[in-house]
Amino acid sequence: MQHSATPYEERLTAPRSWWLISFLVGLALALILLPFGTLPMLGGLVGGTAAAAVTASAYGSVRIRVVGDLLIAGEAKIPVAALGDAEILDAEEARAWRTYKADTRAFLLLRAYVPTALKVEVTDPADPTPYLYLSTREPERLAQALQAARAAA
Known part of the structure; x- marks a missing residue:
């Protein structure tokens, strides 16, 4: 396999605003869990933010390459x-x-x-x-x- 003279690689990363949205998803989940106490609220904040961030990262991890x-x-x-x-x-x-x-x-x-x-x-x-x-x-x-x-x- 020969290598091209003009190598190309691009990752179609998600926009920065999606990371803010990930935090807002965690915040929304924290508010939903607030009636159950402080620990569930913090778990919702951390878990919701993490799950949304993983989703945004996975969607933006696709690559286009010429190899x-x-x-x-x-x-x-x-x-x-x-x-x-x-x-x-x-x-x-x-x-x-x-x-x-x-x-x-x-x-x-x-x-x-x-x-x-x-x-x-x-x-x-x-x-x-x-x-x-x-x-x-x-x-x-x-x-x-x-x-x-x-x-x-």
């Missing part, structure tokens, strides 16, 4: 040879492609809090997936990494 001749997007591993043209989507186009323009057969790795995306055509005739929709904060860099990996393959 050698593979595109790894979340759990999917796709050879770059099976990919065609990449289209950089600004916020407006990305919204359109994840709503009314979306194809139900497409592979969507989307995070609504990431406004831009890359749409990559799938050229493998054995694969019914027409395209990949990848939420990314750096669509230009991802497109360049895919192009470099395809050229190196």
Whole structure:
């Protein structure tokens, strides 16, 4: 396996506001448990905050990587040879492609809090997936990494 000339890795981390929301979930649980005493209230604060933070962290832990001749997007591993043209989507186009323009057969790795995306055509005739929709904060860099990996393959 060769390594691409333009390595790429991105973690689609959750926004900072989600950590505040995690604390607010814990606070809400603490208020719910307040009638049962101080210890249950503190347990609710700690447990609720921790559970919400783990959920936010897990949702934001998905990665997009170009490693050698593979595109790894979340759990999917796709050879770059099976990919065609990449289209950089600004916020407006990305919204359109994840709503009314979306194809139900497409592979969507989307995070609504990431406004831009890359749409990559799938050229493998054995694969019914027409395209990949990848939420990314750096669509230009991802497109360049895919192009470099395809050229190196």
